[in-house]
Amino acid sequence: MTDSTDLALAHCLADQADDVARHYFRAPGLRAEDKRDGSPVTEADREIEQALRASIRAEHPGDAFVGEEFGAHGQSSRRWIIDAIDGTASFLAGEPEWSTLIALEEHGAVTMGMVSAPALGRRWWAAPGGAAWMGPCPSDPSAPPRQLTLTAGGNAKDAAIGIWPPPSRLSETERAVAARLAAGTAAVLPAVDWSTVDPTTPPPRKPSTGSGTCHGALLVATGKADAFLLLGAGPWDIAALIPIVEEAGGTFSDLSGQRRTDTGAALFARPGLHQQLLNMAEAPN
Incomplete structure (x- = not known):
């Protein structure tokens, strides 16, 4: 089960990703390459994934890691799953709806999820038993996070x-x-x-x-x-x-x-x- 230190680390990783992404977002001359599936990838995607992998290795050297750009590294019952920029096409177009996705999987079950969208100023996160939350990004003590609760969907x-x-x-x-x-x-x-x-x-x-x-x-x-x-x-x-x-x-x-x-x-x-x-x-x- 994910503990508070894992969630705290995920927020730190999201902050780190946000900082790198802001450096590239709407920067003149930002270019993309097409991957084999036809989707775009930028220097920002790669830099974020490499930075988060290094931070995770420093905090939890035994944990495994898998990312969209550089694949899987390590074998462990704990695995971090990262999408450096989800919505690279929007990122390239200067549109705000893109995010970094961070998850922790333990013994084959996802036990923590974090989505950070700095251009929207929002972040969403959850861990089993800890409710789901949406809050400002970066965090703002005057604007506490809001718990997300769904009602039944009917037919x-x-x-x-x-x-x-x-x-x-x-x-x-x-x-x-x-x-x-x-x-x-x-x-x-x-x-x-x-x-x-x-x-x-x-x-x-x-x-x-x-x-x-x-x-x-x-x-x-x-x-x-x-x-x-x-x-x-x-x-x-x-x-x-x-x-x-x-x-x-x-x-x-x-x-x-x-x-x-x-x-x-x-x-x-x-x-x-x-x-x-x-x-x-x-x-x-």
Whole structure:
């Protein structure tokens, strides 16, 4: 179980990431390279991941580490899972909805999650049994954090769901899942045809754009969406969000109903909706 020192370290790591990111954000001449999956990466992504790995090694030399940019290092029952900048495209565009995701996994279970969005001035965090919180970033004693608490979601047919990434970045099987959820719920963001790829359609905006959060799962945790499906994801895209959504009262699983971060799919939902949505996502016999 994560103790207070781990959570304190996570806040320090988030502060460190924020400082590096602010140095690069909206800086003239910031360039990106395309990775093999077509997503962008910048010097800021790499510098943050290297800095956090060094800080974790200094505090807990026996802990393992996995990050999006430099992969896995070490073997341990404790593993830190880092996404240096989630939303690099927004970061490059000078838009504020990007964040650093920090999670701690112990004996295969995520026991702490932290999301820091310095350009929005907000941070979200949680550990099992310790509730989910949203507070200012950097911390401000005059503005204490607010506990996140979700109410039941009712019928999935009335739900608003976010799905990401867009159809052009999904496999045929993934598009079919997304299309079934879009057809079975009341509203979907982005509002596109999830069953096909239309090269003439401009790239849609993420479900979180304009919401004041920077990840679709935070829309669920803060009660601004009923559910969020993330496809083609790595553990670093998912892990930090699990405690935040669950401690707020929501639910998480992959599309088979397992609480795993290594299958590429993550479904976050308001309480009472999860199984309904999983049933809806299943291919008909």
